[in-house]
Amino acid sequence: MDLGDRVSAERNGISYEGVLMPSRRKDHVVIKLDNGYNIGLYLPKSRLKLVEKGQELKPLDKDQPLRRRPGLPQVSILSTGGTIASKVDYRTGAVTSQFSAGEIISAIPELEEIANYNARVIYQILSENMRAEYWMTLARAVAEEICAGSEGVIITHGTDTMMYTAAALSFMLKTPVPVVIVGSQRSSDRPSSDAAMNAISASTVAISDIAEVCVVMHGSTSDDYCSIHRGTRVRKMHTSRRDAFQSMNQPPIGKVDYLTRKIETFIPYRHRDEVELELFDKLEPQCALIKYTPGASPEILNYYIDKGYKGLVLEGTGLGHVASDWIKGIRRATEENIPVVVTSQCLRGRICDLVYDTGRYMLDAGAIEGEDMLPEVALVKLMWLLANKPDEVRSLMGTPLASESSFSTPMTA
Numbered sequence: 001m002d003l004g005d006r007v008s009a010e011r012n013g014i015s016y017e018g019v020l021m022p023s024r025r026k027d028h029v030v031i032k033l034d035n036g037y038n039i040g041l042y043l044p045k046s047r048l049k050l051v052e053k054g055q056e057l058k059p060l061d062k063d064q065p066l067r068r069r070p071g072l073p074q075v076s077i078l079s080t081g082g083t084i085a086s087k088v089d090y091r092t093g094a095v096t097s098q099f100s101a102g103e104i105i106s107a108i109p110e111l112e113e114i115a116n117y118n119a120r121v122i123y124q125i126l127s128e129n130m131r132a133e134y135w136m137t138l139a140r141a142v143a144e145e146i147c148a149g150s151e152g153v154i155i156t157h158g159t160d161t162m163m164y165t166a167a168a169l170s171f172m173l174k175t176p177v178p179v180v181i182v183g184s185q186r187s188s189d190r191p192s193s194d195a196a197m198n199a200i201s202a203s204t205v206a207i208s209d210i211a212e213v214c215v216v217m218h219g220s221t222s223d224d225y226c227s228i229h230r231g232t233r234v235r236k237m238h239t240s241r242r243d244a245f246q247s248m249n250q251p252p253i254g255k256v257d258y259l260t261r262k263i264e265t266f267i268p269y270r271h272r273d274e275v276e277l278e279l280f281d282k283l284e285p286q287c288a289l290i291k292y293t294p295g296a297s298p299e300i301l302n303y304y305i306d307k308g309y310k311g312l313v314l315e316g317t318g319l320g321h322v323a324s325d326w327i328k329g330i331r332r333a334t335e336e337n338i339p340v341v342v343t344s345q346c347l348r349g350r351i352c353d354l355v356y357d358t359g360r361y362m363l364d365a366g367a368i369e370g371e372d373m374l375p376e377v378a379l380v381k382l383m384w385l386l387a388n389k390p391d392e393v394r395s396l397m398g399t400p401l402a403s404e405s406s407f408s409t410p411m412t413a
Helices: 101-107 109-113 132-147 162-172 195-206 299-306 324-335 357-364 375-388 390-396
Strands: 006-011 014-021 028-033 038-042 047-052 074-081 086-089 094-097 116-125 153-156 179-182 213-218 225-230 234-236 245-247 254-257 263-265 287-291 311-316 340-344
Touching: 006 028, 006 038, 014 038, 074 101, 074 132, 101 109, 101 116, 101 195, 109 116, 109 195, 116 132, 132 153, 132 162, 153 195, 162 179, 162 213, 162 234, 162 375, 179 195, 195 213, 195 225, 195 254, 213 245, 225 245, 287 299, 287 375, 299 324, 311 375, 324 340, 324 357, 340 375, 375 390
Parallel strands: 074 116, 074 153, 153 179, 179 213, 287 311, 311 340
Antiparallel strands: 006 014, 006 047, 014 028, 028 038, 086 094, 213 225, 225 254, 234 245, 254 263
């Protein structure tokens, strides 16, 4: 028997059937059941039988032709990889990026009822491998598709760092059409996969009037609707739930009903063709996000300063605080023209460094308040400002540029 073969195994009078997976232990066998979950069985006490040989693994055709239907809008799909473009590799047992954008369309036939598509593979990586230069390349690719006539752009992306990419594109692009980032929490070969519903909802948003960078993902654990999150307000809040993504300090832009494909909006948004396309495709990668913890050494700040970092974001406690012995490092950074932006680990709510003495001392040392921005959004915004408007960092960090912050934070958001 080979990996990928369909097998049956009997143990203690119970029969199991599924696909043979790799096992790290020679005395155990791992089988992927039809419900998508894996089980491990002690081989000496199990009876294993071949049911069907698995299909031979063949190279994937990443440039297969796509059907065109007259009268449908034109949408581009840019693939960067992630779970939505992944399946289990039966040689290793791991989920790996293997599908192209074109294959995603072919695997979800409902997509062809919504639009005609151009498909490009920009990267095939899991999202933990994203970096600033990749965001810049992706922003240029989106702009190219819009200039070529696409009425909406979909980006397939891994969920773990999706919110960073969404924030980066929000600052780098002023778009007249929807730019929709979508992923899935579970690979497409699992029965519980959210890939198809998320992709269909993303395509629905891509031909809509919502001309912003947004993230479209499951809004509940059921297959009933997807939420439309603003690119600078979204965060992954659970490791594996299908409704892991939530809008923070602001309601979602809206939602897509999966059955009717109708969009309901909740807050104002930028409308289609309201602005001309603008691309600001530069970022300063030498920035760091530092999470403060009780007792953390202030030498952490000195390390980044000595290493030549250009900007720092502090994820402080509560209203935006670090220990008193960190204030000297904030002052040193400021004096060396390294902006230090303060955000909160609380995520919901906004910071205010005027309430307690420590906060006032931080402001006196030159700290910049991050208002109600998410820490990762503040990091990306700082990277963008340093590359595009370095002389205005202090004044613009607190000014909403892509709806990333607000002057009043809703209590219920």
